[in-house]
Amino acid sequence: MIFAGASNAPLLGVNIDHVATLRNARGGRFPDPVAAAELAVEAGADIITFHLREDRRHIRDEDVARLKAALRVPLNFEAAVTDEMLALIEQVRPEHVCLVPERRQEVTTEGGLDVVGQFARVKEACGRLAAAGCRVSLFIGADAAQIEASARAGAPCVELHTGAYANAWWAQDQGGMASELQRLKDGLRRGRALGLQTNAGHGLAVWDRPAPHPFPSSTAAVAALPEVSELHIGHALIGHAVFVGLRQAIADFKAEAVRARDPRA
Numbered sequence: 720m721i722f723a724g725a726s727n728a729p730l731l732g733v734n735i736d737h738v739a740t741l742r743n744a745r746g747g748r749f750p751d752p753v754a755a756a757e758l759a760v761e762a763g764a765d766i767i768t769f770h771l772r773e774d775r776r777h778i779r780d781e782d783v784a785r786l787k788a789a790l791r792v793p794l795n796f797e798a799a800v801t802d803e804m805l806a807l808i809e810q811v812r813p814e815h816v817c818l819v820p821e822r823r824q825e826v827t828t829e830g831g832l833d834v835v836g837q838f839a840r841v842k843e844a845c846g847r848l849a850a851a852g853c854r855v856s857l858f859i860g861a862d863a864a865q866i867e868a869s870a871r872a873g874a875p876c877v878e879l880h881t882g883a884y885a886n887a888w889w890a891q892d893q894g895g896m897a898s899e900l901q902r903l904k905d906g907l908r909r910g911r912a913l914g915l916q917t918n919a920g921h922g923l924a925v926w927d928r929p930a931p932h933p934f935p936s937s938t939a940a941v942a943a944l945p946e947v948s949e950l951h952i953g954h955a956l957i958g959h960a961v962f963v964g965l966r967q968a969i970a971d972f973k974a975e976a977v978r979a980r981d982p983r984a
């Protein structure tokens with residue numbers, strides 16, 4: 720199996736949910752997440768990621784249809800493991816699907832999917848979505864039991880939740896960063912040993928102030944891990960775009976990932 724990003728920088732999946740959140744704040748059609756996705760692709764995004772939540776709080780069904788019609792890069796459709804979402808994905812047939820846990824009250828996806836606890840359901844979803852031609856990834860914590868269950872469920876891919884590492888990075892808690900990074904490394908290696916493609920995402924950022932920096936950005940630290948094939952980044956990238964523009968924000972995150980793998984780049 721060939722893993723994208725194994726020998727060079729990981730691919731960058733840009734999550735455009737936050738553009739839809741901004742649009743929905745005024746209830747109109749601006750800023751348009753589909754236009755943002757097109758610009759992101761022009762600026763170097765390899766994958767466009769979005770999460771169609773049960774409550775449609777940001778991305779809406781019509782956005783999904785427009786994204787599918789407009790884009791030529793792979794779409795990564797994040798969704799909860801519900802009958803409604805599985806049926807929608809079978810209609811849309813995105814290239815990638817990432818199954819995530821979802822709680823109505825949460826602000827963002829907190830923690831990973833419990834594959835062990837709902838094994839039969841996740842396994843069935845993996846089979847259904849593979850039959851629809853989608854590459855299925857499971858968004859899980861870097862936990863040995865969850866990684867092994869993901870492989871047994873037939874998912875070809877996992878995305879390890881980097882939220883705990885990212886929180887330690889924001890807090891500049893170097894002890895927490897070291898231990899969370901080690902957990903990610905162990906999880907990535909375990910996933911690869913089981914033949915899974917291993918991606919990573921959640922909470923990753925670049926420095927929001929000029930160099931010198933006391934340690935690498937969270938994006939650089941995770942991108943440097945050779946087993947990471949794709950990074951999926953939303954909040955901090957769109958936040959960075961407020962200051963530098965979306966095109967530059969994507970260039971900055973991509974450059975960070977490229978330099979992390981090859982300091983001469």
Ligand code: PXP
Nearest residue numbers: 828858920921922951952953954
């Ligand atoms: N990956 C998955 C599976 C997610 O659910 C999210 C958040 O929607 C992200 C990555 C991106 O997280 P963030 O917006 O914190 O960069």
